[in-house]
Amino acid sequence: MTAVSGAIRFVLNGEAISLTDVPPDLTLLDWLRLERRLRGSKEGCAEGDCGACTVLVGRLMDDEIIYDSVTACIRFVGSLHGTHVVTIEHLRGENGNLHPVQQAMVDHHGSQCGFCTPGFVMSLYGLWMRNPEPSQSAIEKALQGNLCRCTGYAPIIRAAQAMSSYGLPQGDPLLAERIALKAQIKAIHDGSRVEIGEGENRIIVPASLDDFAAVYESNPEATIVAGSTDVGLWVTKFMRRIGPVIFIGHLQELKRIAENASEIRFYAGVSYSEAMPTLTAAFPAMAELWDRIAGEQVRNMGTIGGNIANGSPIGDTPPPFIALGAKLHLRRGEHRREIKLEDYFLAYGKQDRQPGEFVESVTIPLLPAGERFAVYKISKRREEDISALCGAFRVFINDAGVVGMARIAFGGMAATPKRAKAVEAALVGQPWTLESVEAAMAAFAADYQPISDMRASADYRLLSAQNLLKRFFLETTGQGQRLRREVA
């Protein structure tokens, strides 16, 4: 029997916190600002898009505390068990002076109105810890989730480029306290399940994956929260009651990545950031897409399992995974089953998931030799934007130059992520030539009747989907030209 404890325990800056009465929908930002009266972190949007509330959350990983930037506005307090939360109030330099990151920002005129600034400072601090002398592209990537409306970013980028001249991570005044902190955090991870509250207010932080499976089987009405990048908005924007909640973001077993010669298995709790190295090593074509999914904070929080499980028609992981022939592993209690990923999406808002059942992992077959694969995302703003459409293409061209196999899948074109079976059929058996490709482009209209909305018109979606097939053809035949942002 799993031991049960009755408190969410973590460290806030330098202080040990133990909470026995926390509503499941209490956000970290509200808790910081309203209860702790730490008001350096700001609310700009309450949906994880502007970054004004950015804080760092440290978690134990292979005996080290790893710090991720996260948006406190959509992170729930119940998910913080066993972590170290670092807010702008904790940042300081030696002798109470400004921290090197802060001083660089001041000296380079990196703030104007200042409202977004604490969030920028925290994102830059997270970057500086890992990479004190970042390239411009690394800076841009770290700041993808931070909006500034005043400066035009130029002085912030200059400040980031100068950070290392103000100090290096080994001299970080906050480094010393981490050694003691590690023991404190470790002690929290005592193998017990946390349960607090009752009914709609119940929070369950399972002790292990098996514990989660058991708890969810017996509480199928509960909301599962991993990264909260989707569920967070149910609360902050739609004021939905989400309790009881099972928080699973901390489960190490769900963060496993298993690779063998033929496939990669991502467990559901692997975040976009955590998946990046393995995924892009196996599928270089996925690198650009991955960089363009959300901002850094959301990539640190959001999980592959969550992106699939909630069945959004505009999630960016299903199209490439479907094109690659991914299998989804579902689990209910001790019962497991495996389905094709594409079969999971039944209709808008409806997935093949039974009460008490959850997405445990997804397996992605590696690309067989000779096959070609690409994925393209189109959005109004190039980065940190939800896809207008996202298309993945995979073909095998045989020695005769004929299409032996084609798998094409799109998001943003239908009520679910969906294969373009008519296009596939139009291609298979045809020579891989511009003529066949142009002929097959017409078949998109049979596969998809996209909608017009604030992201794009139906006409644009259809036209650009067709053109992406052309792009794929051109790239596989060495005639490709792709837009690139040229920065150092």
Next chain:
Amino acid sequence: MDPKPQTAIALSSLHVGTRHDSGPKHVTGTAEYIDDLVEPAGTMHAYLGLSTNPHAEIAGMDFSATLAAPGVIGVLTAADVPGDNDVSSNHSHDEPLFPVDKVHFWGQPLFAVIAETRELARRAAHLAKIDYRPLPFVTHVRAAQAAGGTLVTPPLKLERGDMAAGMAGAPRRVKGSMEIGGQDHFYLEGQIAIAVPGEDEDVTVYSSTQHPTEVQVMVAQVLGIRQHAVTVNVRRMGGGFGGKETQSNLFAAVAALAAKKWNRACKLRPDRDDDMTATGKRHDFVVDYDVGYDESGKIHAVDAVYGARAGFSSDLSGPVTDRALFHADNAYWYPAVRVRSEPLYTNTVSNTAFRGFGGPQGMLAAERWIEDIAYSLGKDPLEIRKANFYGTDSNNITPYHQEVTDNIIHRVVDELEASADYQARRAAIVKYNAGSPILKKGIALTPVKFGISFTATWYNQAGALVHVYKDGSIHLSHGGTEMGQGLYIKVAQVLADAFGVGLDTVKIMATSTGKVPNTSATAASSGTDLNGMAAFDAARQIKERMTAHAAKLHNVAEADVRWVPGGVECGDKFVGFAELAASAYLNRVQLSAAGFYQTPKIHWDRATGRGRPFYYYAYGASVSEVTIDTLTGEYTVDRVDILHDVGHSLNPAIDTGQIEGGFVQGLGWLTTEELVWDDKGQLRTKAPSTYKIPLASDVPPIFNVRLAEWSVNTEPTIGRSKAVGEPPFMLAMSVMEALSMAVASVADYAIAPRLNTPITPERVLMGVQRLAREHKQA
């Protein structure tokens, strides 16, 4: 007790790139915004209930569930307004605090719930049941015109020259229309106010506003009390951009209404989605034009109508559409011109001030017909631009009959053309495009000429209040507000320079209607021009008294008292500033002064369309280079070079920040920031998830920004500087023109692409398709 010795006095604190005074507080999270202030005990929270219908009669409002919800203290509607149920900034009584019988747009505030916490108020607001009887509605300019073109405020016509002769004498004509999208301010700190009740009728309001006096007036009006009972304080805003010039009124008035009704402090802060739904934005325009020109590209006559989505009330739509007409010329001389505005009633939120204030839309249309002319003649648009620039001694009368006397656009453009290597790059791009099937590049140089002054002439005044204390420390208040633009530090620099003391001697105080009365909005780029001069005037008065005192004390003539860094020299004796202040006090010399300034020379007669509305012009130019993807319409902005005129800069660091920031904000307006209303009349782009302002990765990788260091204001402004808030915004027009060129390349530059804005990837792709098709047909 010795005063703290003064240290490190710069020879001059003016014209130096001093850091923002709040920089260290910004980076440590200790700069206080209104939501960060310690709330008085018992503070209540208000939340607005918004209309879910774009145009309807209100058949009934049922608050039974709202009032029964936990923590609810009460509900406020129009019936609770003791004074005037109106927050219209121009006193036209067309904008009720809460509507009585009709709603005019989706998102219009109908009532407020007051509760113990913000969350409880918000939840309860959604429990109200509103019964609507729907009415027909229009959301777009064209639909409004088709429905009869009801105007929210009288239109303006500017006319000069002989239109009939001009058109008749022009060998070539081009007619067209251009749709120009609006823009949400997306200030990072949303609207917010806290009202704290006081004794008698008093109420103190902390408001995130660019216009404390107007908030004061509105609160007094709604409460039915006199203005002296209302004090409005603003330490700083988390961004404004025009969005807090009038839009703060309602939030402050609701908070004050609740505070007085229940005699408890009340805070009102909407969620981002509600803020974007319920507050005004930059006006969308449709400009219909008819332009006569000749083979050399010279314009003979311009006849244009500027239809604007004003929304349901007038707000600032009159002055905004006026300013669009004032900038219908950008930097170009039109021999004959007739431009007319149509501020149209639509069932959308009432549009308002936004950096540039209609000017950008006016200028964008001018660049559109320049482009039409260039493509029809097969010439580089830059050639057409130069052919039509205002002259310096002739061809220099604007459509509103003001003579342009300070024209430097030729020098600005020539220098930038050379420094950005425009001609060689353009040639290289044309060559690149010929050999590049999928990716196409474009480059463009566009000018900016922007008129400085409020066109409401009485707004061109400012006050300051300066105290010198006995220890020589100085206390600075003025009527301007700080929204990040660096006004506070610039005025402090002016004051420190005037007294010859270090900046650390000057304490910058929060703006308060109790310190400086009857202030103008911090808007129209005028903050430093007006308040800097007012502070300078206050310093002058105090210095005169201190000079007289020093002369008397040391028995020298006043003329022999010289102000030097750190104090005064009386003959050969140096007296430190603090010492002088202390002795002045002991000798009963007044060490406080109210300074005042009114901009000279300006006048404007709207009825005749004649006058000198602008004290001077600010100039600038930019070159942008872009690459588009003709398969998807996606693009990158690869390089931008800017040369901009701020006169003799008071603070080059702050001014450069305004230019970089203004350009990027303009870039967003013209590219990714798209406002979409659905067929139900609801705004669908109302949060950063759907409304896309530029990111760090949208800033051009090569971004060269220079000040025209040789420029000096020909008018005696403070330090001979020029205003900088708005003009750089329009520098982004070169991005639009560069995208146009890239699109035009698919039709061999023979067809004007006529892209509407914002130029999203979708608009680029659709433009590429259209031009390729037309080119094939031709």
